[in-house]
Amino acid sequence: MDSQGINGTGLRAENVTNLLVLGFLQIHSDSNFQQELEKLCLELPGQGHWQADGDDELQTDGSRISRCFYFEGRIEPDSERQEELIQNIARCLAHVGDEMECHIQPRLVSRLVEQFQNRSLSEEDRRDCLAKALEEVMQTFPRDMEIEKTKLIITMLLAKRVAGHTPSLLRDTFHTTVNFINQNLFAYVRNLVRN
Template identity: 60%
Template sequence: DSCCSNSFQTELQALGCELSVQDHLWEDYEDELQTDGSRASRFHVQRIEADSESEEDLIQTLARQLAQIGDSMERSIPPRLVDHLVMQFMNRNLLEEDRRGHLATAVEQLMQTCPADLEQEKATLVLTMLLAKKVADHTPSLLRDVFRTTVN
């Protein structure tokens, strides 16, 4: 497992270097890309302190519940689905568009297992990120490919 861990770390560092280079190209750009694809001007938000211990307790409880939901969603991902995605990402004959299609199909399958009260857009985002993580954990050499496919 140490070998896989080292391989994953190597791929993660390489991706970090790629992203750092791209980041320098956008240094002078004033806006940040938002999750919905729009751009918003930068502004500084000061941290708002919790007014009371009960508010802090509420935040802690909410955080625990969100972590449990995330863990549950991650456990709902069948290993065979991850294996199938790994095979698709390893197929160098597939176009990027085809990889995106396979990832989208996998997410759609998993959406059937999501809690009904979870917003579809948020569930889609979480499941996409979880699948990307699982593919990269399974085969670290695919980290950059799955990252590019996921964010594009």
């Protein structure tokens, strides 16, 4: 990924996937992993703090949270607009994901949780486990949507389900998910943001 913004200005490409996955998880967050999500936001490099924006507010149940990605003192001209765009994309993908989530079997999530809890696995091994889980879900999924979009949503749904099952895995699951998307689906993400 280049270090320039998606369109030459604004957000750096490496932050786009962070924003997208975090936005997706914020929309789907529940009390199980809300606290871990807040900690994660504060840990991400160059990130500010949780801040409500417009109609979004931090709810006690964590159901709606605004963006937390502010580049302290370094907001480039288009980055704030691009952050909003990425949040809107995350919101749309999350709503589509609501209808898709029933295709993810609890036994698959339990197996993925067990694999992610294995501290001897490398990051590459965790990405492989995620890829296998994704392919398993894809086998049972109707083919009425573009494959890349389906894979992106299912990947983020798997992250959500793992975090919901075992909140202490949120941080590692987030990073594995972001790395997996960057390696396998970033061209699709970049096109979503550009279009």
